[in-house]
Amino acid sequence: MNAHISQKELAEQHLLEAAKEFQKCMQCGKCRSVCPVFKEFGNELYVARGKNKLAEKLVSGDLQITKKVESAINECLNCKTCSTNCPAGVSPEHVVLRLRWYITTQKGLHFFKALIFRQLLWRKWPITLGCSIVALAQRVLFGIGPKNPVRYLFPLFGFAKRRNFPQLALRSAQSILPEVNPAKNGPRKMRIGYFTGCAGNLIYTNVAKSVVDVLTAYGHEVVIPKKQKCNGTPVLSNGDYEGARRLMQHNFDLFRQYDLDAIVVACSSCGMSLKKEIKVFIDDSPELQEFTGKVYDINEFIEQNLEIKPEQLGRLPYKVTYHDPCHMVRGQGIKDQPRELLKMIPGVEFTEMKNADTCCGSAGSYCITHYETSIKINDHKIKDIQDANVDMVATGCPTCVMHISDNLAQHDSKENVKFVVELLADSLRAAKTI
Ligand code: SF4
Ligand code: SF4
Structure with a gap:
């Protein structure tokens, strides 16, 4: 999709893409038996069939965007269970994403979402610094256990009091690990780019270290481009098409500068985004196909390429x-x-x-x-x-x-x-x- 088109054209394109999907729906209702959200609520508006009907009415102009409509569109996990089981080959989660993007073109992006997706994730350092401060507070002031008195403050930030948060890393993986991690035990085999993802960078640094240790021990050089940013999945799921496109374009341009044989990820959403979703945002080209063809989930890469005895x-x-x-x-x-x-x-x-x-x-x-x-x-x-x-x-x-x-x-x-x-x-x- 062209990156430089007007909001009106963008809105029309989102509706057109949604229509391509929902028009395939035969209204058979098979998705009702598999959708996790429908299983909890039993509400037709929350299942793929209902969302397709909703989309049809929005596109035809029979329905306006109301709070109820928005809430139904937001009740989706993007788990893809419906599309995997749909006999008509509908991808209702794509209908949902298109409608979320469409709503943003009509109503604008919420202030907090704009702040997070277009400023904090883009600049990156405020989030890295904020996580280090919270990580320090978790260790020094209150810990993360069930007796933590700070829990009483969670509701002020919109979190349930009983919720257990993971321990954040004091230092990000990207600051601990060098940009280039040389191959060990013999001559270099492949030069592999590692997309750490935000969680691998700021929370699960042991995972990042494990990826680097395993790949380098089996003769691969691992490059961690330090200017990488969020893959865009949370941004696109929250209706910000423009924000997601900017992040995806940035990572695409960045990783291509490193002359890589492969790109690995240790996060399922990062993998799906870099292999597939990126194609929605960047014009199809041989360069994009080459890029997506190089992306591997770490499990997939190890299974295919490492001879572990x-x-x-x-x-x-x-x-x-x-x-x-x-x-x-x-x-x-x-x-x-x-x-x-x-x-x-x-x-x-x-x-x-x-x-x-x-x-x-x-x-x-x-x-x-x-x-x-x-x-x-x-x-x-x-x-x-x-x-x-x-x-x-x-x-x-x-x-x-x-x-x-x-x-x-x-x-x-x-x-x-x-x-x-x-x-x-x-x-x-x-x-x-x-
Ligand atoms: S399973 Fe597919 S075709 Fe059947 S109602 Fe659900 S989305 Fe429509
Ligand atoms: S993708 Fe959304 S609509 Fe489809 S099964 Fe999952 S939660 Fe239900």
């Missing part, structure tokens, strides 16, 4: 299950690779949990804006985890880790939640391979 792995005595992030399993078709990596680790006793690929309810910013619903959806996941009788849940998405960990703690449940690549790195460290 059994003697290089140390024992991890864990009973482990795996939760499929929506943007990995349905967004990128990655299902077997993380399981294969887990099963490779000596000592790991792998159990498949029930409904491993159903949404955990986190859905990025949905679990901030719709916390109570997202926790209700997550309660089903907690039950499946508990039934699996494991002591570890492995996954590949930071918001799934955050949300499942939060609710496990609320259930006084003992299981830890980790990234697959962290466990693999732990196993390689146990054998002193890395």
Whole structure:
């Protein structure tokens, strides 16, 4: 889509794209049996079929944007369960995104969203500094445990008092790790760009370190472009088409300067965004195809390219299950690779949990804006985890880790939640391979 068109043309294009999708809907109602939000509310407006009808009426002019319409459009996790199961091949989540973008062209972007998406995420340093300050406060002043008195202040910022936040990193991964991490143990094989994502940079720095340690130990050079910014997923999900386009264009231009053989991510939404969503925002070209063709989820990359021998792995005595992030399993078709990596680790006793690929309810910013619903959806996941009788849940998405960990703690449940690549790195460290 052209980046330099008027707001009116942009609005028309969003409606046209939405119409292309909803016109395929046969109104069969199959999506009602799979949509996690519909399962909680039983409200036709919240399921794909209802949203398609809503979109049709908006496009035809029979319906105006009201609070009720906006609220229905915002009740979607972008989990892609409906599109995966739709016999007519509709992608209702794309209808939803187009309508959110359309609404922004009509009503403008909310002040706080504009501040976060167009200023803070773009400039980056205020968020990095803010996270370091909170990280210090978490350690020195109040900790992150259930007795933390600061919880009483959470509602002032729109958060539930019972919510458990992850420990933020004092220093970002991008400030700890060098920009170029040389290959170890012999001549360089590939030159790999690493897109850390915001969570890998500011919260789960151990994941970033694990990615670098694993790839460099197997002969790859890892480059972490320091000027990388948010992949744009939370921005586009919140209706800011322009903000998302600017971020995607920036990362596309930046990574292409580094002459990379591959680009890895350790976040399911970053992976889906850099492989697929970017195509909505940047004109299709051979350069874009070359770029998207180089993007790999870390599990996918390791499975395809690293020859890990059994003697290089140390024992991890864990009973482990795996939760499929929506943007990995349905967004990128990655299902077997993380399981294969887990099963490779000596000592790991792998159990498949029930409904491993159903949404955990986190859905990025949905679990901030719709916390109570997202926790209700997550309660089903907690039950499946508990039934699996494991002591570890492995996954590949930071918001799934955050949300499942939060609710496990609320259930006084003992299981830890980790990234697959962290466990693999732990196993390689146990054998002193890395
Ligand atoms: S499953 Fe597909 S075709 Fe059937 S109602 Fe839902 S969106 Fe429409
Ligand atoms: S993407 Fe998920 S939450 Fe949204 S309508 Fe489809 S099934 Fe429901």
